[in-house]
Amino acid sequence: MQAASRLPQSRLPMPGSRLRPPSQVKMPTPPTENPVTVANTTTTTKRLRSPESVVPIKKARLDSHVTKPRKPSTNGIKKALVTRSNSASNIGAKKVVVKAAPIKQNAPGRPANSSRPGGTTTNRRPLATKNTIDSAPATKPTAGLKTKRQPWDLKGRLEDLEKIYNESKVGKQQLANNLAENSTQLESVTVVNTQLQNNVHRLKETLEQVQASLQSTQKNYDDDMRIRNREIEDLKFKLMSVERQRDSLTGELTAAQKQTAGLQATVAQLTSAQAGISAELTVTKINLEHSLSEVRCLKAELVKEKEIIEDQNQCLMENETERRQLHNLVQELKGNIRVYCRVRPLLPEEHTKSEGEITHINFPDKDSKVLEIDTLNHSSLNESMVNTRKGSSQQPHEFNFDRVFNTTTTQQDVFKEISQLVQSALDGYNVSIFAYGQTGSGKTYTMEGVNSSRNDEEGVIPRSVRQIFETTTKLEEKGWKYQFEASFLEIYNETIRDLLGDGKEAKKHDIKMTGADGSSDVTVTNLIYVPVTSSSKVHKLLAKASENRAVAETKSNERSSRSHSVFRLKITGANETTSEACQGTLNLIDLAGSERIKDSKSEGARLKEAQAINLSLSHLGNVIMALANKESHIPYRNSKLTYLLQNSLGGNSKTLMFVNISPKESNIHESLCSLRFATKVNQCHIGTATKKVR
Numbered sequence: 001m002q003a004a005s006r007l008p009q010s011r012l013p014m015p016g017s018r019l020r021p022p023s024q025v026k027m028p029t030p031p032t033e034n035p036v037t038v039a040n041t042t043t044t045t046k047r048l049r050s051p052e053s054v055v056p057i058k059k060a061r062l063d064s065h066v067t068k069p070r071k072p073s074t075n076g077i078k079k080a081l082v083t084r085s086n087s088a089s090n091i092g093a094k095k096v097v098v099k100a101a102p103i104k105q106n107a108p109g110r111p112a113n114s115s116r117p118g119g120t121t122t123n124r125r126p127l128a129t130k131n132t133i134d135s136a137p138a139t140k141p142t143a144g145l146k147t148k149r150q151p152w153d154l155k156g157r158l159e160d161l162e163k164i165y166n167e168s169k170v171g172k173q174q175l176a177n178n179l180a181e182n183s184t185q186l187e188s189v190t191v192v193n194t195q196l197q198n199n200v201h202r203l204k205e206t207l208e209q210v211q212a213s214l215q216s217t218q219k220n221y222d223d224d225m226r227i228r229n230r231e232i233e234d235l236k237f238k239l240m241s242v243e244r245q246r247d248s249l250t251g252e253l254t255a256a257q258k259q260t261a262g263l264q265a266t267v268a269q270l271t272s273a274q275a276g277i278s279a280e281l282t283v284t285k286i287n288l289e290h291s292l293s294e295v296r297c298l299k300a301e302l303v304k305e306k307e308i309i310e311d312q313n314q315c316l317m318e319n320e321t322e323r324r325q326l327h328n329l330v331q332e333l334k335g336n337i338r339v340y341c342r343v344r345p346l347l348p349e350e351h352t353k354s355e356g357e358i359t360h361i362n363f364p365d366k367d368s369k370v371l372e373i374d375t376l377n378h379s380s381l382n383e384s385m386v387n388t389r390k391g392s393s394q395q396p397h398e399f400n401f402d403r404v405f406n407t408t409t410t411q412q413d414v415f416k417e418i419s420q421l422v423q424s425a426l427d428g429y430n431v432s433i434f435a436y437g438q439t440g441s442g443k444t445y446t447m448e449g450v451n452s453s454r455n456d457e458e459g460v461i462p463r464s465v466r467q468i469f470e471t472t473t474k475l476e477e478k479g480w481k482y483q484f485e486a487s488f489l490e491i492y493n494e495t496i497r498d499l500l501g502d503g504k505e506a507k508k509h510d511i512k513m514t515g516a517d518g519s520s521d522v523t524v525t526n527l528i529y530v531p532v533t534s535s536s537k538v539h540k541l542l543a544k545a546s547e548n549r550a551v552a553e554t555k556s557n558e559r560s561s562r563s564h565s566v567f568r569l570k571i572t573g574a575n576e577t578t579s580e581a582c583q584g585t586l587n588l589i590d591l592a593g594s595e596r597i598k599d600s601k602s603e604g605a606r607l608k609e610a611q612a613i614n615l616s617l618s619h620l621g622n623v624i625m626a627l628a629n630k631e632s633h634i635p636y637r638n639s640k641l642t643y644l645l646q647n648s649l650g651g652n653s654k655t656l657m658f659v660n661i662s663p664k665e666s667n668i669h670e671s672l673c674s675l676r677f678a679t680k681v682n683q684c685h686i687g688t689a690t691k692k693v694r
Contacts, residue, residue, distance in 0.1 A: 337649070338402045338656045339682040340417065341371055341675070344442035345407040346663050358407065358663045362396070368404045371661075371675070373397045375668060399675045401682060407663060411449060411456060415463045422464045424654055425571055426471055426482070428582030432589065432648030433460060436617075436678065437660030438670040439593030444561055446658055447590040451543065461567055461588045465538045468571070468586070479577035485529040485570040486538055488545040491640045492563035493612045499545035499565070500528045511643050521585075522647055529570070542567070550609075562609040564616065564641050565590045587648055591617070591641075594670065616641040621677060623649060627684040650686050657681055 149156045343361060362372040374396040403417055418433060425431045435443035449459030472482050488499040489509070496509035507526040514521050532538050550562040569586040592613040619639035626634045627650055636646045648655045659678035661671045 337681050337684050337686060338421075339659060339678045340403045340405065340414075340656065341399070341401045341659045341661065341678065342405040342409065342414065342442065342446060343371075343407050343661045343663055344445070350664060360665055360668060361661070361663060363404060363406050368406070369400055369402065371399045371401070371404045373399075373668065373672065373675070375672070397672065397675070399679060401659075401678065411446075411458060411463070414446065415460060418460065418464075418656060419467060421654055421656055422467055422586065423471065425569070425584040425586040426468060426475070426573065426582075428573070428584045430585045430587070430647060430653040432587040432645070432653050432655045433464075433658070434587075434589030434591055434645070434648070434656075435658040435660055436591050436681075437593060437658075437674050438662060438667060439561075439595040440667075441593060441660035441662045441674075443593060443658070443660045444590055446660060447588060448542070448546065451546065461542060462535075462539060464586065464588065465569065466535045468569070469535045475573075479575045480573055481576070482571060482573045484532045484572075486532050486541055487524075487527050487529050487568045487570075488541060488565070489524060489527060490549055490563040490565045491616070491644070492550050493609060494616070494640050496524060496640060497548075497550075497563075498526075498528055499548045500530060500541060501548075511640065513646075522644060524644075532569075538569075561590065561592050562606075562613070564592050564613075566644060587645075587653075589645070589648075591620075594674075596670070615639070620645075621680075624677070624681050624684055627686065628680055630685075649684075653686070655686065 149160075343358075346358065360374045362374065364370055364372055405414060421431055421433070433447075435447050437443050445459060447459050448461055450457040468484075472480070475482075486500075490497050490499055496511070498507070498509065501507075509527060510525045512523055512525060514523050530537075530541060532541070545565070545567075549565055567588040569588075571584045571586065572581075573583070574581045594614055594617050595610055616639045619635065619642050622635055622638065623642045634650055636642045636650075642649070647653050657678065659674055659681075661674060
């Protein structure tokens with residue numbers, strides 16, 4: 001064991017190592033060396049590959065108690081890779097690049113035989129790898145050695161180891177020689193490589209310069225090509241434009257030639273036709289002269305006819321005015337209250353399947369004085385009334401009034417019929433016009449109209465005021481001068497309220513009779529009288545009163561008047577030329593509508609208002625009945641309404657009543673009541689009105 005540990009380490013490669021034995025390493029030879037040296041080196045390398053110099057792996061194994069010799073450390077064997085390149089210079093030698101692979105060395109300070117802790121020597125068997133097996137050729141055992149020695153033959157085995165050691169020593173000397181030669185060759189190759197790198201660096205610089213010059217030249221060439229291509233494209237576009245213009249001009253020229261040919265033919269035809277036209281023109285001139293003479297005659301006749309028509313229209317207007325004056329005179333002589341009946345049209349929301357058309361109201365006469373109501377098929381009437389109607393030859397109800405306005409009558413048509421009556425106020429008469437009917441029948445629309453910019457929607461009150469001031473302007477030329485005072489009040493729950501006040505001062509208003517005999521005129525105490533000089537100021541007062549008037553929504557009417565309103569315009573006139581003077585009063589009254597409590601479903605304040613309205617209208621009916629029966633006592637003082645209308649109903653006044661009718665079949669019962677009341681009013685004789693002259 002000690003003898004084995006003193007043996008020198010083997011220089012052969014370890015099994016599994018990447019190093020090849022010296023016999024398999026081919027070192028490149030520089031081109032300047034003698035071929036004989038290279039041949040000797042090759043011969044030496046081949047000599048190392050002899051079978052006797054390599055011991056088989058199985059022979060190299062020792063027992064576990066023999067330490068395996070470690071591979072000596074070397075500086076490494078470098079592998080050479082040779083590449084050929086031709087340089088631009090006169091150097092024609094081969095470029096040799098040597099790449100060295102380092103050889104594994106023992107760690108410094110570590111002995112060849114490694115021992116584990118505790119002093120136990122570790123015997124490592126050499127592992128046979130593919131590299132060692134491939135690099136070492138198969139050899140036969142040496143002739144002087146036995147095939148296999150016995151374990152007890154230590155001497156023989158020691159001799160074998162000495163022989164292996166001697167052979168390894170010879171191989172080590174050979175490797176040292178080869179390493180020296182390779183170092184010399186590496187130095188020469190390094191010098192050549194340095195020269196080649198310098199040449200390559202110079203060639204690269206030259207190539208970069210050439211490439212830069214080439215790029216600059218290429219860029220200039222590309223710029224020139226782009227400019228030339230752009231010029232070519234512009235020229236092509238201009239060429240196409242010129243060709244299009246040429247084609248267009250060619251087409252125009254062809255069309256012009258065709259047109260010229262056609263015009264020439266037309267000129268020829270016109271020239272030939274000119275003679276005939278000249279002859280016809282001569283004949284036409286003669287006929288025109290005759291026609292002009294006839295037209296002059298017809299125009300003269302037309303002027304005469306127009307004058308006749310104008311005279312007839314003037315006569316017709318005068319006759320119509322005379323008819324109205326005579327009618328008013330007849331009514332005044334009769335001393336009765338005039339009654340006009342008006343049926344409003346259906347509202348848009350009332351056009352339903354059952355009430356889309358008005359079938360129960362008829363206007364049979366052309367003079368517009370008769371109104372018929374058919375109640376045969378109406379379910380709201382009681383059975384006794386229907387049976388009575390069936391027993392009386394089934395005739396509809398017929399009512400006669402001074403004038404009946406159907407659903408198509410406009411506000412202007414209504415005012416034309418009362419314009420003469422309004423004119424009487426300027427002549428010194430007391431004129432009273434009031435509207436009566438159930439709620440929602442159109443009384444307020446008839447008297448006040450709609451507050452809008454449209455004049456055709458104005459009612460009786462604004463139209464009357466406008467007519468009075470327009471007539472006043474005309475009468476000023478004849479020496480008349482007038483003064484006007486306006487007032488506006490309402491009777492709400494049997495209480496008089498001033499509609500022209502601010503509503504803050506709660507003043508008490510009483511009705512009193514003024515005059516020498518105590519019954520000449522009706523006045524209201526603490527009432528505001530506003531002097532007015534134009535119709536625009538009166539319209540402002542009407543707007544203010546409309547805002548202050550009591551209105552509310554009920555089941556029967558969306559905007560129901562809850563009070564009786566009275567507009568009074570006191571007129572005082574004087575004529576300095578004739579020394580005449582007169583004083584008249586225009587009373588325009590919008591009565592609150594009667595309503596059925598069960599239909600309107602009024603509650604609370606609305607119920608109290610409805611009861612007060614119905615009571616005052618009931619008193620009005622009693623006064624009318626007393627006047628119709630010519631009773632000695634007329635109950636004017638039973639209500640504020642009848643007391644205020646005392647002169648209009650039974651005094652010195654020209655009175656007209658509008659009875660407004662709803663076109664809805666559901667209101668037919670109320671319509672009949674209103675028409676019967678209006679008939680009684682029309683039969684009342686209040687005496688002939690007299691003019692008040694001062």
